[in-house]
Amino acid sequence: MRLESYQHAQNHGICAGKNIAGVKTEYTSIPWMWSDQFNLNLQLTGICDEYDEIIERGNDINNGVIYFFLKNNKIRGACGVGVIGKVGRDIRITSKLSEKNTIVDKQILSDQNLKLNKLMQK
Ligand SMILES: Cc1cc2nc3c(=O)[nH]c(=O)nc-3n(C[C@H](O)[C@H](O)[C@H](O)COP(=O)(O)OP(=O)(O)OC[C@H]3O[C@@H](n4cnc5c(N)ncnc54)[C@H](O)[C@@H]3O)c2cc1C
Incomplete structure (x- = not known):
């Protein structure tokens, strides 16, 4: 898989370096990337191409809109996309x-x- 993002470039490099140095390490990072486009912040996590359902959270870009891809x-x-600061926490x-x-x-x-961290407590 080819992932073009800063986070992947950094963590994949760290993982490769550890293995080269003899520290057996599996690469398990969940892909994540962000980009600012004018006043909007765009964030992606995971893999969005293998799913059986899409759930939408929000419908106003000023409050942030996120699409979840579920299987x-x-x-x-x-x-997710929204005015800067609106989707980062939920994506994390x-x-x-x-x-x-x-x-x-x-x-x-x-x-x-409803706060997403309610799901973390379950
Ligand atoms: C326009 C643009 C916007 C982007 N926006 C985002 C974003 O918003 N968010 C995000 O997460 N990612 C973004 N990316 C992707 C991200 O920049 C890359 O995935 C990441 O920088 C890759 O890191 P890397 O270390 O693998 O390669 P690079 O950052 O390309 O580093 C490779 C380095 O090797 C050097 N090099 C190449 N050949 C040689 C050689 N023969 N000898 C010595 N040095 C050499 C190059 O000069 C370079 O400094 C963007 C990329 C582009 C092009």
Whole structure:
């Protein structure tokens, strides 16, 4: 897989370096990237090409909009866009949910009034 992002370039390099130095290390980082485009911040996590359901969170770019890509009720990936500062926290939590293979409550994912970290406590 080819991933063109700073985070991947950094962590993949660290992992390769460790293995070259004899420290056996598996590369397990959940892909993540962000980009600022004018006043908007775009963030992606995970892999968004293998899913059986898409859940939308929010519908106003001023408050941030995130699309979650689910397979078997687990988050495979997500992408979000919003005014700077509006999607970063939720995308960070999403990465952790994806890493832990958490089965998610879609009601919480889709309702911007419900905090995503409620899913972490389950
Ligand atoms: C326009 C643009 C926008 C981007 N925006 C984003 C973004 O918003 N978010 C994000 O996460 N990623 C973004 N990326 C992707 C990100 O920049 C790259 O994935 C990342 O920099 C790759 O890091 P790297 O260390 O593998 O390679 P590079 O950063 O390309 O580093 C390779 C280095 O090797 C040097 N080099 C090449 N050949 C030789 C040689 N023969 N001898 C010595 N030195 C050599 C080069 O000069 C360079 O300094 C963007 C890329 C581009 C082009």
